[in-house]
Amino acid sequence: MNGLHPPAEKEHSITGRSSLAEVLRRHRHAARLTLEQLAMASGVSDRTLSDMERGRSKGPQHRTVTALADALGLVDADRRQLVELAREGRLRDRWARPTGLCELPRSVDDFTGRAAELAWTGELSRTGDAPGTANVALITGPAGLGKTTLAVRAAHTLRPDFPGGVFFLDLFGMSARPLPVEEALVTLLRALGIPDRQIPGDVAGRASLYRSRLRDRRVLIVLDNAAAEEQVRPLLPGGGAGRILVTSRRLLAGLEGVRRLGLGPLPSPEAVELLTGILADRGTPDEGAAVRQLARLCGGLPLALRITGNRLVSRPGWHAADLAVRLTDEERRLDQLSAGDLKIATAFGLSYAQLAISTRRVFRRLAVVPGRGFDAALAAVAGGTPIQGAWDALDELVDLGLLQDGTSGRYRFHDLVRLFARDRLREEEPAAERDAVAATVTSWLLRMATTAGRWFDPRYGRPDRPAPDLAQLSSAEQADDWLRVNVDNWLGALRHAGAIGRFTAVLDCAESMDWFSDQWMHAPHWHEVFTLGAEAAAALGDPARQAAQLNMLAWVHLVPRDDLETTLRYTAQAIDLATRSGATAQIALAHHHAGGALRRLGRLDEAIAAQTTAARIHLANGDMDRYCHSLGGLGTCLRDAGDHTRALEQYLELLALLDDDRSGITPSVAAFNRPIALARIGECLGSLGRRAEAIARLTEATDLMEHARLPVPQARSLETLAALLAAEGRTGESRRAYARAAEVYESIDDGEAGSRCRALADTAP
Numbered sequence: 001m002n003g004l005h006p007p008a009e010k011e012h013s014i015t016g017r018s019s020l021a022e023v024l025r026r027h028r029h030a031a032r033l034t035l036e037q038l039a040m041a042s043g044v045s046d047r048t049l050s051d052m053e054r055g056r057s058k059g060p061q062h063r064t065v066t067a068l069a070d071a072l073g074l075v076d077a078d079r080r081q082l083v084e085l086a087r088e089g090r091l092r093d094r095w096a097r098p099t100g101l102c103e104l105p106r107s108v109d110d111f112t113g114r115a116a117e118l119a120w121t122g123e124l125s126r127t128g129d130a131p132g133t134a135n136v137a138l139i140t141g142p143a144g145l146g147k148t149t150l151a152v153r154a155a156h157t158l159r160p161d162f163p164g165g166v167f168f169l170d171l172f173g174m175s176a177r178p179l180p181v182e183e184a185l186v187t188l189l190r191a192l193g194i195p196d197r198q199i200p201g202d203v204a205g206r207a208s209l210y211r212s213r214l215r216d217r218r219v220l221i222v223l224d225n226a227a228a229e230e231q232v233r234p235l236l237p238g239g240g241a242g243r244i245l246v247t248s249r250r251l252l253a254g255l256e257g258v259r260r261l262g263l264g265p266l267p268s269p270e271a272v273e274l275l276t277g278i279l280a281d282r283g284t285p286d287e288g289a290a291v292r293q294l295a296r297l298c299g300g301l302p303l304a305l306r307i308t309g310n311r312l313v314s315r316p317g318w319h320a321a322d323l324a325v326r327l328t329d330e331e332r333r334l335d336q337l338s339a340g341d342l343k344i345a346t347a348f349g350l351s352y353a354q355l356a357i358s359t360r361r362v363f364r365r366l367a368v369v370p371g372r373g374f375d376a377a378l379a380a381v382a383g384g385t386p387i388q389g390a391w392d393a394l395d396e397l398v399d400l401g402l403l404q405d406g407t408s409g410r411y412r413f414h415d416l417v418r419l420f421a422r423d424r425l426r427e428e429e430p431a432a433e434r435d436a437v438a439a440t441v442t443s444w445l446l447r448m449a450t451t452a453g454r455w456f457d458p459r460y461g462r463p464d465r466p467a468p469d470l471a472q473l474s475s476a477e478q479a480d481d482w483l484r485v486n487v488d489n490w491l492g493a494l495r496h497a498g499a500i501g502r503f504t505a506v507l508d509c510a511e512s513m514d515w516f517s518d519q520w521m522h523a524p525h526w527h528e529v530f531t532l533g534a535e536a537a538a539a540l541g542d543p544a545r546q547a548a549q550l551n552m553l554a555w556v557h558l559v560p561r562d563d564l565e566t567t568l569r570y571t572a573q574a575i576d577l578a579t580r581s582g583a584t585a586q587i588a589l590a591h592h593h594a595g596g597a598l599r600r601l602g603r604l605d606e607a608i609a610a611q612t613t614a615a616r617i618h619l620a621n622g623d624m625d626r627y628c629h630s631l632g633g634l635g636t637c638l639r640d641a642g643d644h645t646r647a648l649e650q651y652l653e654l655l656a657l658l659d660d661d662r663s664g665i666t667p668s669v670a671a672f673n674r675p676i677a678l679a680r681i682g683e684c685l686g687s688l689g690r691r692a693e694a695i696a697r698l699t700e701a702t703d704l705m706e707h708a709r710l711p712v713p714q715a716r717s718l719e720t721l722a723a724l725l726a727a728e729g730r731t732g733e734s735r736r737a738y739a740r741a742a743e744v745y746e747s748i749d750d751g752e753a754g755s756r757c758r759a760l761a762d763t764a765p
Contacts (some may be wrong), residue, residue, distance in 0.1 A: 005716070034313060038068070043072040065083050069082055102187060136244070137260075151222050152222070171221070173226045174249065217241060223235055223247070274305050294327065304337050348416075352402070362382070384437070410485070460512075461668065497509075507537050594610045599640055604640060611637055614633070654673070655677045681722075715744040722734045722737035736761075737758070
């Protein structure tokens with residue numbers, strides 16, 4: 001008697017044929033004890049108690065059960081029942097231990113999701129027996145994804161289809177000594193009922209006998225945790241009725257004739273469902289939002305979800321929101337993802353230990369890459385290795401599931417694996433070395449971004465002598481692709497460089513994006529890029545370059561953000577700085593942006609004056625590239641003022657300049673502006689009632705915009721074209737133009753305009 005609850009509450013025995021989990025839970029509830037309180041009273045860990053109550057531990061040691069009985073104050077029949085249920089569980093456990101019988105482990109009670117994957121494994125029971133049939137299924141994936149759990153669940157589900165037996169063998173692929181083939185064959189032959197005296201002494205003989213038994217016997221064998229192809233290959237059937245299901249962290253790409261399933265994280269709904277199921281017995285109020293946040297922080301990794309759930313189950317006083325706060329701290333997330341002997345870092349560490357020393361170095365140094373994806377060139381820079389060494393390291397990391405192999409030669413970390421790599425870097429390399437790696441990666445990314453951005457700047461274009469250590473870009477298209485695909489990386493490098501005072505590199509990079517930003521108008525990062533550029537110019541004490549960055553911020557608020565008053569504030573600041581520093585080009589550019597804002601505010605006389613001033617200064621400076629922009633802006637102001645005839649004349653003058661090889665306009669600038677000029681000409685012709693000519697011009701313009709990847713003007717021009725086609729009675733063409741406009745609008749996340757065009761496509765007369 002321990003005085004934890006009144007005697008009256010113990011007088012009624014809990015009888016009936018129940019499981020150990022049910023009996024223990026009922027006694028604890030009767031005693032009004034939490035798991036934590038019972039753990040403290042008995043000296044048994046809350047983790048062990050949780051496993052017992054959830055049915056994961058069915059045969060605890062006698063001393064554990066007696067300690068619990070003492071803490072609960074159990075006597076007579078209640079005590080005998082608890083002790084007897086534990087003894088029966090230990091007997092069952094003894095038969096389940098590795099004895100050569102390869103007994104299939106039990107399936108977890110709270111298995112969740114993976115319906116498509118289970119259906120895939122179900123094909124093992126339906127494949128034919130003909131030679132060459134894929135009677136081997138292979139599940140691969142990183143640590144913590146639940147490969148073994150899935151395989152065991154599948155095997156239990158398929159058991160009725162395999163009357164010859166279902167067997168399980170752990171190949172210990174991640175241990176220092178994976179199970180040798182000769183031992184694996186002996187174990188499997190014994191499980192198949194072959195007496196020891198009939199088992200051949202050599203590997204070839206054992207493998208031959210093993211395959212002969214699988215040929216005629218409908219069995220399913222789960223080979224879990226395979227190390228390599230050479231360990232698995234002798235254990236595969238040569239054909240016939242037997243089936244094999246293999247799991248491995250490695251891809252085992254050398255195995256031929258097998259069906260493959262690359263396991264990924266659980267989708268968000270299934271991750272939430274799994275975590276909710278684990279927490280079902282807590283009896284706490286609804287914590288749906290916090291549980292969803294926990295599932296997200298676990299990255300859909302079943303092991304991480306289970307650890308998180310177990311921590312909460314074993315600590316009733318905790319709230320899911322409290323643990324979510326702890327996991328939000330990236331520096332401590334891996335430490336928090338541990339419960340008893342389950343640790344996510346340990347699972348990753350087993351894979352890490354399998355890597356070559358040079359690959360470990362690349363792996364941990366990749367943690368300094370700012371973005372989520374990277375290619376071999378960046379991996380080589382981070383790892384300090386030649387490109388071929390980077391390819392070899394990346395192949396090994398993908399093979400072990402420590403990296404995800406994406407499209408077009410790009411790779412990415414799972415979020416938790418990235419944190420593990422960061423921990424390894426912090427533990428295994430001194431601070432000075434870490435800082436040097438970060439500086440090298442930052443410098444390389446900024447130089448790459450600057451070089452790529454300058455492809456679109458008329459003053460630069462193709463580099464004369466590309467830096468030999470940079471990835472080579474042979475065309476503007478390649479430069480465009482590099483900047484878009486690597487935006488998280490070079491933008492992260494820009495932030496880091498600004499934070500550590502590398503202002504010249506920041507400003508060079510921001511300036512290089514001036515002309516490229518027109519190619520990617522609605523990207524969300526331009527405000528940050530040019531703000532960092534303006535701050536860098538101010539820190540360097542260069543008002544002319546600061547004015548240029550303020551002009552770029554004016555453009556951001558004029559075009560992508562549609563914030564006209566803020567545009568005018570930036571242009572006023574730019575004019576002030578440019579006037580004081582004599583930067584006439586920036587004065588003109590500020591007037592050009594101000595003219596665009598004033599036009600859209602309806603202040604057309606001021607807008608026309610601003611664009612006229614901009615055009616005059618650009619022409620005086622001999623800057624024909626900027627001059628053509630101002631001519632286009634002036635034409636738009638005249639169009640909005642209702643003077644379509646003068647606007648048309650202005651646009652035709654602009655088009656003539658763009659088509660004149662002697663105009664001094666850079667070819668790339670001409671190519672960019674030509675489709676826009678054609679579209680404006682088409683709009684003016686349409687307003688003047690010359691619809692057939694307008695349709696021809698707009699059709700040509702939208703085709704050129706498609707090729708030049710100018711989705712914003714393309715969508716608007718397609719919508720104008722569709723309306724003109726409808727007015728001409730060309731209904732089918734009009735509907736197609738509206739539908740295409742909707743697609744382009746949706747590609748730039750303008751759902752409202754997309755819906756409008758789809759509705760017009762459906763209702764066009």
